[in-house]
């Protein structure tokens with residue numbers, strides 16, 4: 416009698432494990448979650464613009480605005496209204512380099528989500 420009961424209990428435990436591991440994976444892969452708090456303009460965003468002149472080959476002082484050089488990027492982005500704090504996804508600094516209107520250069524997926532996370536955080540000069 417005891418042996419007959421053990422089997423369904425084991426199956427039950429197995430199912431429980433399966434379900435909880437699935438749930439964990441779900442939470443883990445959800446976008447814009449845990450890394451939101453840690454985006455720094457200086458160490459995460461600026462390098463997107465400046466590394467290998469990714470954006471600054473065109474967006475530099477005296478050339479096509481916004482000026483994305485290290486010392487001017489923040490002020491230039493804010494003063495030309497490229498950030499929309501009310502609707503972060505509409506921010507031009509997020510949207511334009513991902514659209515066909517800006518065929519010169521696009522963000523990678525990870526650059527794109529960093530920029531969006533930074534705006535979601537309130538676009539601080541940090």
Ligand code: HEC
Nearest residue numbers: 469470472473479480481497507508511512519520521522
């Ligand atoms: C090869 C040159 C070139 C590169 C590289 C380039 N851009 Fe641009 N970008 C332009 C030009 C030209 C415009 C102006 C287009 C227009 O006015 O329609 C523009 C417009 C923009 C705008 C819109 C500005 C506004 O006021 O509407 C943003 C934001 C922008 N670029 C961001 C970036 C970012 C971020 C990068 C790097 C990932 C980048 N660009 C790389 C040429 C470039």
